[in-house]
Amino acid sequence: MKNRSRLVGKIAKQLPISVPSVSYHLSIFGRSRLVSSDQLDRYIFYKSNPLKLRRLFHG
DSSP states (O other): OOOSSSEEEHHHSSSSHHHHHHHHHHHHHHHHSSEEEEEEEEEEEEOOOOHHHHHHHHH
16 A cells, blocks of 8 residues: 555455455554544545554564
8 A cells, every 4th residue: 555545445446355344454454553544524544654564564
């Protein structure tokens, strides 16, 4: 995921799983601070946290 805000539906289109499943997993990533989210009305935008991801993969 690039470091820009994206709608969960747009992310889900690139994956072989449903929108609710993507949303569920992104919420878990959010609790771990791997992604952040912003809600505008009923739309949720997700953005990756590059520093946390770098630490996760490179120690």
